[in-house]
Amino acid sequence: MLRYVFRRLLTAIPTLFVIVTISFFLIRVAPGGPFNQERGLNPFIKANLNRQFGLDEPLWMQYLNYLNNLLHGNFGPSYNLPDFTVTELFKVGLPVSIQVGTSALILALIIGGILGIVAALRQNKAADYAVIATATAGSTIPTFVIAPIYQLTFATTLALVPVATWGNGALLNKIGPIVTLALPQIAIVARLMRGSMIEALRSHHIRTARALGLSDWSIIVKHALRGALLPIVSYAGPAAAALLTGSIIVETIFQIPGVGRYFVEAALNRDYTLVMGTVVVIALFTIVFNLIVDILYAVVDPRVRYD
Amino acid sequence: MASDETILSVEGLHVRFHTLDGIVDAVKGINMHVKAGETVAVVGESGSGKSQTMMAAMRLLASNGEATGTVAYRGANLLTLTKAELNEVRGRKITMIFQEPMTSLDPLYTIGNQLMEPIMRHRNVGAEEARREAIKMLKLVRIPEPERRMKSYPYEMSGGHRQRVMIAMAIANDPDLFLADEPSTALDVTIQAEILNLMADLRKRLGMSMIFITHDLNIVKRIADRVYVMRLGEHPYTKALLAAEPTGHKDPVPKTTPTMLAGTDMRVTFKVGGGLLAGEPIYLKAVDRVSVTLKRGQTIGIVGESGSGKSTLARALLKLLPSEGSIHFDGRHIEKLDPQAMRPLRKQLQIVFQDPFGSLSPRLTAGQIVTEGLLVHEPSISSRERDRRAAQAFTEVGLDPANRNRYPHEFSGGQRQRIAIARAIILKPKVVVLDEPTSALDRQVQKQIVELLRDLQKAHNLSYLFISHDLAVVRAMADHIMVMKDGRMVEQGSPEQIFDHPHEDYTKRLMAAAFVDHAEASA
Numbered sequence: 001m002l003r004y005v006f007r008r009l010l011t012a013i014p015t016l017f018v019i020v021t022i023s024f025f026l027i028r029v030a031p032g033g034p035f036n037q038e039r040g041l042n043p044f045i046k047a048n049l050n051r052q053f054g055l056d057e058p059l060w061m062q063y064l065n066y067l068n069n070l071l072h073g074n075f076g077p078s079y080n081l082p083d084f085t086v087t088e089l090f091k092v093g094l095p096v097s098i099q100v101g102t103s104a105l106i107l108a109l110i111i112g113g114i115l116g117i118v119a120a121l122r123q124n125k126a127a128d129y130a131v132i133a134t135a136t137a138g139s140t141i142p143t144f145v146i147a148p149i150y151q152l153t154f155a156t157t158l159a160l161v162p163v164a165t166w167g168n169g170a171l172l173n174k175i176g177p178i179v180t181l182a183l184p185q186i187a188i189v190a191r192l193m194r195g196s197m198i199e200a201l202r203s204h205h206i207r208t209a210r211a212l213g214l215s216d217w218s219i220i221v222k223h224a225l226r227g228a229l230l231p232i233v234s235y236a237g238p239a240a241a242a243l244l245t246g247s248i249i250v251e252t253i254f255q256i257p258g259v260g261r262y263f264v265e266a267a268l269n270r271d272y273t274l275v276m277g278t279v280v281v282i283a284l285f286t287i288v289f290n291l292i293v294d295i296l297y298a299v300v301d302p303r304v305r306y307d
Numbered sequence: 308m309a310s311d312e313t314i315l316s317v318e319g320l321h322v323r324f325h326t327l328d329g330i331v332d333a334v335k336g337i338n339m340h341v342k343a344g345e346t347v348a349v350v351g352e353s354g355s356g357k358s359q360t361m362m363a364a365m366r367l368l369a370s371n372g373e374a375t376g377t378v379a380y381r382g383a384n385l386l387t388l389t390k391a392e393l394n395e396v397r398g399r400k401i402t403m404i405f406q407e408p409m410t411s412l413d414p415l416y417t418i419g420n421q422l423m424e425p426i427m428r429h430r431n432v433g434a435e436e437a438r439r440e441a442i443k444m445l446k447l448v449r450i451p452e453p454e455r456r457m458k459s460y461p462y463e464m465s466g467g468h469r470q471r472v473m474i475a476m477a478i479a480n481d482p483d484l485f486l487a488d489e490p491s492t493a494l495d496v497t498i499q500a501e502i503l504n505l506m507a508d509l510r511k512r513l514g515m516s517m518i519f520i521t522h523d524l525n526i527v528k529r530i531a532d533r534v535y536v537m538r539l540g541e542h543p544y545t546k547a548l549l550a551a552e553p554t555g556h557k558d559p560v561p562k563t564t565p566t567m568l569a570g571t572d573m574r575v576t577f578k579v580g581g582g583l584l585a586g587e588p589i590y591l592k593a594v595d596r597v598s599v600t601l602k603r604g605q606t607i608g609i610v611g612e613s614g615s616g617k618s619t620l621a622r623a624l625l626k627l628l629p630s631e632g633s634i635h636f637d638g639r640h641i642e643k644l645d646p647q648a649m650r651p652l653r654k655q656l657q658i659v660f661q662d663p664f665g666s667l668s669p670r671l672t673a674g675q676i677v678t679e680g681l682l683v684h685e686p687s688i689s690s691r692e693r694d695r696r697a698a699q700a701f702t703e704v705g706l707d708p709a710n711r712n713r714y715p716h717e718f719s720g721g722q723r724q725r726i727a728i729a730r731a732i733i734l735k736p737k738v739v740v741l742d743e744p745t746s747a748l749d750r751q752v753q754k755q756i757v758e759l760l761r762d763l764q765k766a767h768n769l770s771y772l773f774i775s776h777d778l779a780v781v782r783a784m785a786d787h788i789m790v791m792k793d794g795r796m797v798e799q800g801s802p803e804q805i806f807d808h809p810h811e812d813y814t815k816r817l818m819a820a821a822f823v824d825h826a827e828a829s830a
Contacts, residue, residue: 123370124370203410204405204407204410204411205410205411205412205413205414207367207405207411208405208411208412208413208473208476209413210365210366210367210397211365211367211397211398211402211403212397212398212402212424212425212428212476212477213393213394213395213396213397213398213399213425213428213429214394214398214424214425214428215394215428216390218424218428222416223413223416226415227413227414227415300415301414301415302414302415302417302460302462303414303460303462
C-alpha cells in the first residue's frame with residue numbers, strides 16, 4: 001500500500017508539470033497584462049514595473065524562471081497586491097477556506113447521508129418524497145439566492161447573526177457561509193446516498209442476511225451501508241477539493257478572507273502569479289483527495305488491492 | 308425417516324405484485340405440506356411461482372409484493388408474525404439458500420465473519436465459541452483448510468465453494484427446515500453433483516426437512532421423497548418436463564465444405580500478477596496451442612468446466628481478445644488486422660452471451676437493442692428500412708414485433724435470449740459464437756431456443772461455435788465436439804465418439820457427472 005501511495009505521488013509530478021505549463025501559457029494568451037489600467041500607465045513607469053517583475057524578458061525565459069522558482073517553493077509576488085507574495089496570501093486565506101469548506105463537507109456528509117438512508121428505507125413513501133423534493137430544490141437553488149435569504153432572515157429580521165463579517169472566525173459569523181456552502185452538497189449527497197442504498201438493499205447478499213434472521217441494524221449498517229458508501233466516497237473526493245479551496249460567491253457575500261475569490265479576481269486582473277498559485281493549489285488538492293478516495297476504496301472494499 | 312408431524316403447511320397462499328401495469332398474480336392459492344424429516348421437491352418452469360412461494364414463506368418478497376393465506380410453521384403463521392418473532396424463526400428454525408451463489412454472500416466481509424454472525428445472533432454465544440462452531444460447519448460442508456478459509460473473502464472462492472459456505476450458514480443453527488432454491492443450477496455439472504450429494508448427506512445427518520426447488524427432474528429423482536408440480540396440475544406437467552430434454556442431432560457437413568473461420572495454434576496469455584514495481588510478472592495460459600476449423604454451416608460444440616478456456620478461445624477467434632496464432636476468416640488472414648480494419652468484418656462475426664439480462668442494456672427498448680448494430684454497420688439505410696429489418700428479425704426469432712418498444716426487464720429469460728439472438732442475426736452474420744446461450748434458462752425454454760438456433764442455422768447457413776457445459780444441449784446441437792481442460796484441447800471428434808466412446812479420463816468424468824441418472828436408469 002505504501003508503495004502504491006508513493007507511486008501515485010510520483011505520477012503527480014508530471015501531472016502538475018503539464019497543468020502548470022498549460023495554464024502558464026493560457027493566461028498569457030489572454031489580452032492585457034497586470035499593469036494595464038483604464039487610464040493607461042505612464043509608459044516609463046510601466047516599463048519599470050515590467051522590468052522589476054521580469055515581464056520584459058522573452059516568454060520562454062519567464063516560464064523557465066517561474067518553474068525554477070516553483071521548484072524552490074516560491075510562488076512569486078502578487079502583481080496586484082504588491083505588498084504580499086502569493087505564498088503569504090495563501091498562508092492567510094487558505095486556513096479560512098479550509099475551515100469553512102471542511103465544516104460544510106462534514107455537515108453535508110452527515111446530514112445528506114442520513115437523509116439519503118432514511119429515504120432509501122422508506123422508498124416511495126412520504127419521507128422519501130420529502131427528501132427527494134428537498135434535495136432537488138436544494139441542488140437547483142443557487143448559492144447566491146440562498147445566501148441573501150439567510151442574511152435577510154437570520155441577520156436582518158431576527159438579528160441572531162451578523163450579516164457578513166469574519167472577525168476572528170467566531171462561530172456565529174461562520175454559520176452563514178458554512179450552511180450556504182453545505183446546502184447544495186447535502187442535496188447531492190442525499191440523492192447519491194439514496195440511490196446507492198436502494199441498490200445495496202436490493203442485492204442478493206442482503207436477501208441472505210434477512211433469510212438468516214439478522215437484525216435490521218446489522219442488515220442496514222453492516223451489510224448495506226458499507227457497500228453503499230463507495231459512490232459517496234468517490235463523490236466526496238473531488239467535492240472536498242472544490243470546497244476546501246473556497247467559493248468566490250460565498251466568500252464575497254459573507255466577506256470572508258478566504259482564497260476562493262483569488263481565482264476570479266486574479267484572472268480578471270491578469271495577476272499571473274496569483275492565478276498560477278491558485279491553479280497549483282487546486283491541482284494539489286484534487287490530486288491528494290483523489291488519492292485519498294482510492295485509498296478509502298481499498299479500506300471499504302477488500303476486492304480492491306493496489307499491490 | 309419422515310414422521311407424521313407436519314412442520315410446515317401452506318394453505319391458500321396467494322402472492323401478488325403491484326406493478327405499473329397493474330396487479331400481477333404470481334402464486335394463486337397454493338396448498339403444500341411438509342412433514343418432519345421429509346424432502347419435498349417443487350418443480351415447474353420459470354414463472355410458475357415456485358420461488359415466490361418460498362420467498363413469501365420467508366417474508367423475503369420484493370417491496371411491491373404481497374402475500375395472503377397462511378404459511379404455518381408448527382402452528383405459527385409466518386405471514387403475520389411480528390418482525391422480532393419472525394427473526395427468531397428465520398435463520399434459526401427455517402433457513403434458505405439461493406440460486407445465485409456468486410452474489411449471495413456479502414463481498415465486503417470474510418467468510419468467517421459472515422458465518423459467525425448468525426451463530427452469535429441466534430445462540431447467544433461469544434465470538435470465540437462462534438468461531439469454533441463456524442470452523443466446524445466449514446468442515447461439515449467439506450471446505451478444505453477451514454481455519455484458513457475463515458479469513459477468505461467471497462471473491463477468493465469459486466461458485467461451488469461459495470454455495471458450500473451458504474449451506475454452512477444455513478445449517479449452522481441446526482434448523483428444522485431447509486429451503487433450497489435451485490442451489491446448483493448456476494454451477495458446473497461436476498460441482499452440481501457434489502453439492503447435491505452434500506445436501507442429501509447433510510439432510511440425513513441432521514434430520515431436517517428440506518424443500519428443494521428445481522426444474523431438473525434428475526435432481527428430483529435423486530433427492531426427493533415427494534414432488535409438488537406447480538402450474539397445470541401434476542401428471543401432464545411432469546411428462547412435459549421429462550420430454551423437454553433437448554433431442555435430435557446434427558448431421559456433419561460434407562468434407563468439401565469451405566472453411567469459414569479457422570484458428571491455428573491459438574494462444575492467449577493473461578498477466579495475473581507483477582507489474583512495474585511489483586516484481587516478476589506472472590502469466591496464465593488461458594488458451595494453449597489450440598487449433599479450430601469451423602466450416603460453413605457447421606456447429607462445433609466446445610465443452611469443459613468453467614475456467615477451461617472455452618470462452619477465451621472463442622473470443623480470441625473473433626479478435627475480441629489479443630492472442631497469438633493465425634486466424635483465417637472467409638478466405639483471408641485476419642490476425643494482424645487492427646480494430647479499424649476489423650470493423651467491416653465485425654457484422655459477420657457475432658456473439659450471443661450466456662446471461663440474457665446482463666448483456667442487454669436495461670435503458671434501451673428491445674427494438675433499439677436489436678437495431679443498434681445496424682446503426683453502426685449500415686448507417687446509410689433509412690429508419691423505415693431499419694424498422695422493417697427489426698420487425699423481420701423479431702418474427703424470425705419468434706417474438707411479436709409489436710413488443711419492440713418494451714424494455715428487457717418486461718420479457719422473460721427465454722424471450723430475452725431471443726432478443727439477444729435477433730440482435731446478432733439482424734446483421735446477417737456468417738459465424739455466430741453462442742457462449743452458454745441456454746445455461747440460464749430452464750429445460751423447456753432451453754429446448755425452444757435450441758430449436759430456434761437450429762432453424763436459423765438452416766435458413767441462413769450459419770456456422771456456430773457453441774460453448775456450453777450442458778452436454779445434453781451440446782449433443783443436440785453440434786456435429787463436432789472439442790473438449791477443453793486448463794486451456795488445452797484434450798479430445799475432439801464427432802458427438803458419437805465423444806459421448807459414447809470417450810478416450811480421456813476427463814471427458815469420461817464430465818459425462819459421468821452430466822448423465823449419471825441416465826446411466827442409473829438404464830443400469
